[in-house]
Amino acid sequence: MNSYLAHPVRRVAGTVAVPGDKSISHRSLMLSGIAEGTSDVSGFLASEDCLASLRAMRSLGVDIERPAETRVIVRGVGLRGLKPALHALDMGNAGTAMRLFTGLLSAQHFDSQLIGDESLMRRPMERVAKPLREMGAQVHTRDGTPPVDIKAAERLHGIDYLLPVASAQVKSAILLAGLYAEGPTKVRAPAVSRDHTERMLRSFGVRLEGDDMAVCVHPPQRLQSQRLTVPGDFSSAAFFIVAALLGASGGALMIENVGLNPTRTGLLDILRSMGADIEVLNLRSSGAEPVGDLQIRESALRGIEVPAALVPLAIDEFPVLFIAAACASGETLVSGAQELRVKESDRIAVMSAGLGALGVRHSTLPDGMRIEGRGEGPVFDGGEVQSGGDHRVAMSFCVASVRARAPIVIRDVANVATSFPGFAARARQIGLDVRNCG
Numbered sequence: 001m002n003s004y005l006a007h008p009v010r011r012v013a014g015t016v017a018v019p020g021d022k023s024i025s026h027r028s029l030m031l032s033g034i035a036e037g038t039s040d041v042s043g044f045l046a047s048e049d050c051l052a053s054l055r056a057m058r059s060l061g062v063d064i065e066r067p068a069e070t071r072v073i074v075r076g077v078g079l080r081g082l083k084p085a086l087h088a089l090d091m092g093n094a095g096t097a098m099r100l101f102t103g104l105l106s107a108q109h110f111d112s113q114l115i116g117d118e119s120l121m122r123r124p125m126e127r128v129a130k131p132l133r134e135m136g137a138q139v140h141t142r143d144g145t146p147p148v149d150i151k152a153a154e155r156l157h158g159i160d161y162l163l164p165v166a167s168a169q170v171k172s173a174i175l176l177a178g179l180y181a182e183g184p185t186k187v188r189a190p191a192v193s194r195d196h197t198e199r200m201l202r203s204f205g206v207r208l209e210g211d212d213m214a215v216c217v218h219p220p221q222r223l224q225s226q227r228l229t230v231p232g233d234f235s236s237a238a239f240f241i242v243a244a245l246l247g248a249s250g251g252a253l254m255i256e257n258v259g260l261n262p263t264r265t266g267l268l269d270i271l272r273s274m275g276a277d278i279e280v281l282n283l284r285s286s287g288a289e290p291v292g293d294l295q296i297r298e299s300a301l302r303g304i305e306v307p308a309a310l311v312p313l314a315i316d317e318f319p320v321l322f323i324a325a326a327c328a329s330g331e332t333l334v335s336g337a338q339e340l341r342v343k344e345s346d347r348i349a350v351m352s353a354g355l356g357a358l359g360v361r362h363s364t365l366p367d368g369m370r371i372e373g374r375g376e377g378p379v380f381d382g383g384e385v386q387s388g389g390d391h392r393v394a395m396s397f398c399v400a401s402v403r404a405r406a407p408i409v410i411r412d413v414a415n416v417a418t419s420f421p422g423f424a425a426r427a428r429q430i431g432l433d434v435r436n437c438g
């Protein structure tokens with residue numbers, strides 16, 4: 001049952017919620033684990049990626065209870081209370097877990113080793129190892145990729161580091177190490193990236209200064225335990241947003257309780273400039289994060305040139321944006337998105353192969369893609385596509401079924417469970433016809 005069969009449908013509508021935010025769920029475990037006192041996290045994303053973080057925290061001596069699927073109670077051990085794991089920590093498919101844990105563990109008085117699945121073992125880790133070494137940590141990669149070996153740290157010292165890429169994972173790893181450093185640690189960025197770590201650190205009582213482009217952490221005495229509610233993941237909502245834009249057929253789709261942190265919602269800006277009708281309702285705060293409900297109506301999209309500044313703010317949404325672009329009238333150009341080459345798969349290459357198999361005219365660039373949109377009516381031929389083991393690619397091609405002429409078979413979809421457990425059932429709830437098949 002490692003494939004999806006997605007039959008064409010013509011009407012996407014109703015009301016749906018999406019599971020908790022993946023980025024925030026990882027961070028909630030790490031910060032609660034090193035806080036003092038008991039933290040209570042609801043809305044936790046019980047996906048493979050976040051469960052890898054949960055198991056890692058337990059292996060490091062943190063007591064975590066799960067009274068319900070999406071609720072975790074974390075008994076924090078304090079900044080200096082983590083214990084060495086008895087074995088290598090397996091991060092599965094989770095790049096966020098591997099990079100953030102590298103930062104956190106590089107400051108501990110014990111050795112650690114981080115490993116992952118086949119995809120994660122190919123992903124670049126020097127981007128975190130290098131700044132951490134500048135702080136005095138001993139972090140080793142194997143020719144730039146995992147396993148990541150971390151030796152017990154002497155005292156780290158604060159640095160002033162300019163990120164070569166706008167990566168929230170690298171920024172966060174440095175900030176986590178900075179909690180343990182002598183003196184403040186400053187991270188400057190070439191562009192804005194998601195700021196969940198900064199928001200959550202502040203709610204745990206850590207002093208941070210600066211803005212979106214430069215943030216400085218002052219090492220705290222302690223982190224204070226919290227009660228946290230994780231909002232729905234905007235990146236999961238993205239698949240349903242695009243499905244409704246392509247096929248709400250006079251109705252509307254409502255997605256409730258979606259995290260709307262402005263460092264995550266670049267896709268909304270991009271889609272709106274393509275002509276999308278998306279309304280934010282009930283905008284409110286959920287702790288440190290903005291949350292709202294989204295109402296989406298079918299819209300005739302126009303191709304655009306995606307502004308470079310929006311790329312990091314929509315970094316996980318390009319696979320599904322490519323599907324939207326194929327259904328727009330005119331050409332869409334994405335550039336400055338070379339990071340897509342080093343995600344869970346090479347998302348430019350894997351999406352290109354799938355778009356090609358479904359008859360979409362496009363060309364790839366080293367850092368993006370040019371897509372010739374077909375406008376109205378069915379756009380995608382039926383056929384078979386490979387997800388490359390990439391959850392977001394798999395879900396994106398399910399969305400294509402809203403504008404397909406014939407069924408689409410999507411291969412290698414088990415990794416959807418890394419970010420969106422229960423995706424097919426929720427997709428069917430709003431009118432998609434997606435089923436698991438052999």
Ligand code: S3P
Pocket residue numbers: 022023024096166167168169170172193194315316339
């Ligand atoms: C994430 C940051 C992004 C994103 C990933 C989650 C995070 O990666 O692609 O899915 O939780 O910090 P980069 O920061 O490496 O771009």
